[in-house]
Amino acid sequence: MSEHANLLRRHQAVLPSWLALNYAAPIEIATGKGSRVTDAEGTTYLDFFSGILTNMIGYDVPEVREAVERQLATGVVHTSTAYLLRGQIELAEKIARLSGIPDAKVFFTNSGTEANETALLIAAYARRTDQVLALRQSYHGRSFGTIGVTGNRAWTNVSYSPVHTHFLHGTDRHLPQFAGLDDEAYTRVCVQDLRHVLAAATGGDVAALIAEPIQGVGGFTAAPDGLLAAYKEVLDEYGVLLISDEVQTGWGRTGETFFGIQAHGVVPDMMTFAKGLGNGFAVGGVVARGDLMDGLHAVGLSTFGGNPISMAAANATLDYVLDHDLQANAAEQGATIIGGLRAAAERLPIVADVRGKGLMFAVELADPATGEPAPALAAALMEALRERGLLGGKGGLYGNVVRMAPPLTLTAAEAAEGLAILTDALEAVNAAAA
Ligand code: PLP
Numbered sequence: 044m045s046e047h048a049n050l051l052r053r054h055q056a057v058l059p060s061w062l063a064l065n066y067a068a069p070i071e072i073a074t075g076k077g078s079r080v081t082d083a084e085g086t087t088y089l090d091f092f093s094g095i096l097t098n099m100i101g102y103d104v105p106e107v108r109e110a111v112e113r114q115l116a117t118g119v120v121h122t123s124t125a126y127l128l129r130g131q132i133e134l135a136e137k138i139a140r141l142s143g144i145p146d147a148k149v150f151f152t153n154s155g156t157e158a159n160e161t162a163l164l165i166a167a168y169a170r171r172t173d174q175v176l177a178l179r180q181s182y183h184g185r186s187f188g189t190i191g192v193t194g195n196r197a198w199t200n201v202s203y204s205p206v207h208t209h210f211l212h213g214t215d216r217h218l219p220q221f222a223g224l225d226d227e228a229y230t231r232v233c234v235q236d237l238r239h240v241l242a243a244a245t246g247g248d249v250a251a252l253i254a255e256p257i258q259g260v261g262g263f264t265a266a267p268d269g270l271l272a273a274y275k276e277v278l279d280e281y282g283v284l285l286i287s288d289e290v291q292t293g294w295g296r297t298g299e300t301f302f303g304i305q306a307h308g309v310v311p312d313m314m315t316f317a318k319g320l321g322n323g324f325a326v327g328g329v330v331a332r333g334d335l336m337d338g339l340h341a342v343g344l345s346t347f348g349g350n351p352i353s354m355a356a357a358n359a360t361l362d363y364v365l366d367h368d369l370q371a372n373a374a375e376q377g378a379t380i381i382g383g384l385r386a387a388a389e390r391l392p393i394v395a396d397v398r399g400k401g402l403m404f405a406v407e408l409a410d411p412a413t414g415e416p417a418p419a420l421a422a423a424l425m426e427a428l429r430e431r432g433l434l435g436g437k438g439g440l441y442g443n444v445v446r447m448a449p450p451l452t453l454t455a456a457e458a459a460e461g462l463a464i465l466t467d468a469l470e471a472v473n474a475a476a477a
Contacts, residue, residue, distance in 0.1 A: 047071065047084065065437070066429055075102025078450050078457050080434070088429070089461055091447040092436040096259075096291055099319025100363050101450040107322050110359035114351050121350035130354030137361055138330050141301060143310050146333040151326065151349035155290035155317030156184030158327040159253065162286045162313045163188050163206060165331055165339050166251035169284065174245050175206045176237075176252040176283070178213040180261040180440050183253060183288055192253050195261055195440060209240050209249075211274075213266040214258055226267035234273050241281055251284040251312075256303030259291035262439030263398055263405035263446050272309035284312040284335070290327075291403065294319055294361070295370025295451060298377050298401025306400075319451075324356035369451035373401035376449075376458040380404060383462040384469075391473045393420055395443075402453060405446040406469070407439060411476060416441035420472055427468035433461060 071083040078101050081087045135149035152158045167173055177192040191204025212233045221229055241247045257265040275285050292303025293316045300306050317327030381404050388394035392411035399405055408420040421443045428435055436446045
């Protein structure tokens with residue numbers, strides 16, 4: 044048995060069966076530099092998924108490495124958040140300012156799940172209710188509370204949870220009842236439905252609406268710009284809070300705005316974040332209106348949330364994003380790739396949709412004969428991309444979407460290279476399906 048095959052056997056023996064691995068022959072990534080990773084067998088790939096949106100500014104960034112090394116050199120990896128932690132204070136100040144939320148305060152966690160769990164707790168405390176609204180097809184984490192607000196049953200096959208959730212329309216334009224509706228008409232229907240849910244189904248006794256501005260594992264499906272603002276107007280009438288889950292959409296990734304929800308022209312009551320902020324180091328958190336945040340006083344600290352190593356990595360990453368205006372770079376490189384993919388899609392019947400904003404884009408695949416979602420074609424595209432030296436991520440409600448979120452540092456040459464690989468792989472899968 045090869046060493047690689049043996050590693051896979053050991054993985055399967057001791058790790059959960061649902062910890063899904065990409066590719067028929069899963070990869071062990073050994074090293075990384077910039078936008079590329081090299082596996083243990085020496086093959087180098089363009090990483091168009093940044094790990095899992097974790098390596099937001101690429102691999103082995105000197106500024107991040109040096110910041111972490113400086114902290115390590117003090118001899119303190121972590122003590123306790125019961126002491127003053129300079130890095131935590133500095134990062135909270137930056138995030139509070141960038142959020143646009145009035146009198147904002149920040150609580151750091153180690154993951155997106157914990158961040159959303161905390162936001163739901165804050166809302167439940169503030170509103171004294173366990174009823175919550177979420178969007179269909181959503182994904183917010185894998186804890187007992189967050190699976191309850193996850194509407195994508197491919198990612199959570201559990202339907203019991205301590206929260207009582209009502210799922211709203213917002214990203215389900217594909218449903219036949221919405222055929223032919225433009226953004227304005229669809230938004231109107233969604234808002235009417237929200238009013239109905241508030242008045243008839245919940246009595247308005249609702250803590251919050253939690254929503255991803257662009258759904259991540261849902262397949263990069265987005266609500267029409269402005270829908271969350273229209274929702275907030277109605278929510279405000281009832282005092283219901285709005286939580287924007289920015290775990291995938293934050294820090295300029297979408298190109299047009301720094302946080303995804305800003306495209307809707309509305310300031311939420313809370314935002315949650317994680318994934319890329321530590322550029323691979325575990326950092327998550329909630330930024331919320333100060334009065335809401337302080338309302339959670341009885342819950343206390345997180346042992347590791349806000350620890351000095353994570354804060355050093357996150358401060359260096361965020362500074363890098365701002366200093367190099369990576370939001371603008373995401374807009375520029377994303378426009379090239381999305382434009383190129385749309386042009387290619389016109390001659391590729393397997394491509395049902397090309398969507399996204401900035402460096403967050405996806406290709407949806409359908410059976411060319413029936414138009415039905417085609418997860419097998421998405422799996423074939425993942426393999427074809429890998430063979431050509433590019434890593435992506437699978438997703439979508441039916442597993443028929445290939446998602447891409449390259450590092451925000453992607454160069455124009457890498458964008459062109461990635462687009463060429465994507466086009467070639469799509470053409471090969473299309474030809475095989477014909
Ligand atoms: N929210 C969104 C939008 C996500 O995409 C994810 C993870 O994919 C989470 C929350 C959960 O984050 P974590 O896996 O860090 O717990």
